[in-house]
Amino acid sequence: MLAVFALSLATCLYVYFGYPALIFVLSRLRARPVARAAFHPRVTLVVPAHNEEPLIEAKIRNCLELRYPADRLEVLIVSDGSDDATEAIAERYAGGPVRLLRQPREGKAAALNAAAAVATGEVLVFSDANSWLEPAALLRLVESFADPSVGGVCGNKELRPRPGADATQGGEGLYWKYDKWQKGLESRIGSIFAADGTLYAVRRCAFVPIADRALADDIAISTRVVLQGYRLLFEPGAVAWEDAPAEGRAEFARKVRVTNHSVRALLALGGRLWSSGFYSVELVSHKLLRHLVPFFLVSMLASSAALAVESAIFRLLLAAQLAFYAAALLGARLRRTRAGRSRLLTVPYYFCLVNAAALLGVLSIARGERLAAWTPRSGLRAGGGVR
Numbered sequence: 001m002l003a004v005f006a007l008s009l010a011t012c013l014y015v016y017f018g019y020p021a022l023i024f025v026l027s028r029l030r031a032r033p034v035a036r037a038a039f040h041p042r043v044t045l046v047v048p049a050h051n052e053e054p055l056i057e058a059k060i061r062n063c064l065e066l067r068y069p070a071d072r073l074e075v076l077i078v079s080d081g082s083d084d085a086t087e088a089i090a091e092r093y094a095g096g097p098v099r100l101l102r103q104p105r106e107g108k109a110a111a112l113n114a115a116a117a118v119a120t121g122e123v124l125v126f127s128d129a130n131s132w133l134e135p136a137a138l139l140r141l142v143e144s145f146a147d148p149s150v151g152g153v154c155g156n157k158e159l160r161p162r163p164g165a166d167a168t169q170g171g172e173g174l175y176w177k178y179d180k181w182q183k184g185l186e187s188r189i190g191s192i193f194a195a196d197g198t199l200y201a202v203r204r205c206a207f208v209p210i211a212d213r214a215l216a217d218d219i220a221i222s223t224r225v226v227l228q229g230y231r232l233l234f235e236p237g238a239v240a241w242e243d244a245p246a247e248g249r250a251e252f253a254r255k256v257r258v259t260n261h262s263v264r265a266l267l268a269l270g271g272r273l274w275s276s277g278f279y280s281v282e283l284v285s286h287k288l289l290r291h292l293v294p295f296f297l298v299s300m301l302a303s304s305a306a307l308a309v310e311s312a313i314f315r316l317l318l319a320a321q322l323a324f325y326a327a328a329l330l331g332a333r334l335r336r337t338r339a340g341r342s343r344l345l346t347v348p349y350y351f352c353l354v355n356a357a358a359l360l361g362v363l364s365i366a367r368g369e370r371l372a373a374w375t376p377r378s379g380l381r382a383g384g385g386v387r
Helices: 002-029 056-064 086-093 108-118 137-146 168-189 217-227 248-267 278-307 312-333 343-366
Strands: 043-049 073-080 098-103 123-127 150-160 199-203 231-243
Touching: 002 168, 002 278, 043 056, 043 108, 043 137, 056 073, 056 086, 056 098, 073 086, 073 108, 086 098, 098 108, 108 123, 108 217, 123 137, 123 217, 137 150, 137 199, 137 231, 150 168, 150 217, 168 231, 168 248, 168 278, 168 343, 199 217, 217 231, 217 248, 217 278, 248 278, 248 343, 278 312, 278 343, 312 343
Parallel strands: 043 073, 043 123, 073 098, 150 231
Antiparallel strands: 123 199, 150 199
């Protein structure tokens, strides 16, 4: 039991503190510069859409208003079996830089594969229909491609608060600040572990079609850029806004699906997951182990409970864990109140929400569940992001 407790505690501490400390030190010792420059390759901006009638017109206008040379930009709207007015609205803008590609309902991965096959750009930029790009986002995103060693760049997702949302959005905001801080460090020493689907770009020549539709598309595409020998960077100046989650229950269900897709995408790398030098350390530490943390939390609680029978120290450790989980439960119950939005309750609540979702997501893989279809989270209201 002591060994189980020690291993469980050490793993959790490594994921949340040890790995960040490691990449922080490395970023100071062996930072790799990037030759950024004003650079205007031909870009295909791919927007996958399934029943995005309320947002698609605003998204298209947002794409057309980006500060990027109009003769170097193609906007490709890919309808994944939409049965509302999404295609009719996109058709009104077809011509010039905007194209509409109709696809049967096969999932986001299939939609992106189809888009890449017909795109004319040297650089493929992927952006969700529910995100709102800052005017300079595309210019900042492609600057790093002036460096031939760069094969992909991830944009900077910012969360726009929703009026009346519960404490989940506060927890999500803290999580993204922590995650982006790590991505910034990874980018300085080589490559980030993977891109985020809100906004990212890859060289067309480095795009590898997604073979399995049940994989997280952003991880499946961006990891293979690095495995081909290119760098994958994080660009904080390429800002894309997305609405913060409004309600914990819906966000919990979404994170279960995300875990299923993400872990499948990592495991689909096969032996390269473990044999790609320091990049393997990033993949395992930043993502795989983070999804496995809830199993170590359970074993740490169980082992400390067993050891508490004969040890005062472990009785204190057990009490500390129980107090943390009690705060999480209280935070969940009060998440719609002002008291529930304090960090004393928000942090335990969101930490437990994320890890409970990860637990169920991994177990869903063990049960053989495959989720190929895709239902986007509701996005920004027309009118754009926070300025």
